[in-house]
Amino acid sequence: VADEAAILERLRSAGGRVTGARRAVVAALLAADDHVTADDLAATVQAADPEIHLSTVYRTLDALERLGVVDHVHLGHGRAVYHLADDPHQHLVCEECGVVIEAPHDLFAEVAERVQATYRFRLRPHHFAVLGRCEDCVRRAAE
Amino acid sequence: VADEAAILERLRSAGGRVTGARRAVVAALLAADDHVTADDLAATVQAADPEIHLSTVYRTLDALERLGVVDHVHLGHGRAVYHLADDPHQHLVCEECGVVIEAPHDLFAEVAERVQATYRFRLRPHHFAVLGRCEDCVRRAAE
């Protein structure tokens, strides 16, 4: 799904309209590395067209999310980041410095099974980042 | 630490003052079962004294947290819950219906070790709840 034309077509065939704003958001999303906030995307699209409003970015992301094209993950207090849905992965976020480490999506497969068996609860750890401390911050705190 | 007088004494010996508002918040905290929001606590204390302001509840919880008496956990979008620090545990929260399941604090010990070895990242999963779906909601979705 990592192709602008295909994504736009998908919007269209779901009864949606393909507008300049949506084109710009999709392009920005494909160009960006992972972990972009709605604000980041707005800044990118506004560099070309300052008329495009932040709320339009949110609404476009919302539409793309309903189509299964993107996912969003909450990294901690407040800020959420968006990424293409075709590459599921985990996010480890340092509570101290905010650095984001990507890990394979099956990192929690083992615990997930255990939790399923014990608590009859299906873990879906990808929608919220897993918090902790990176090595640097652990070391800094130890001094 | 699960004793009102002891907690108040701890506030005092840290140079703090013991006020009516603080007494009320501590009492409400001890009386409540787990998973109370600041709002819940405010409602409880305001039943006795409507003058006590929500911001005072927040500031009191903040003071207690700095003393290590309480912890707060983010259950999902926005809402945080407070509980006494002497009983650390994990929270499994259903994204669908919001139900909260408590699990032992060492539930993630195994993954934590693996993550530490592989990513040099120290997991601290207790400050944010782990999200997923409870059995009922999984079943309901499957229909």
Add this chain to the structure above:
DNA sequence: ATCTTTGCAAACTTTTTGCACCAAT
């Protein structure tokens, strides 16, 4: 022509903060 999307401003939710007044030690 129709139905969707847009810009804007305003609402929203939860928590924090500046300030002048008040109270515990």
Add this chain to the structure above:
DNA sequence: ATTGGTGCAAAAAGTTTGCAAAGAT
């Protein structure tokens, strides 16, 4: 007398929404 706490109202931060105008099909 100090220092710290309080009520209030207002500010945050991030996201959503109501509306009338503009646009895609």
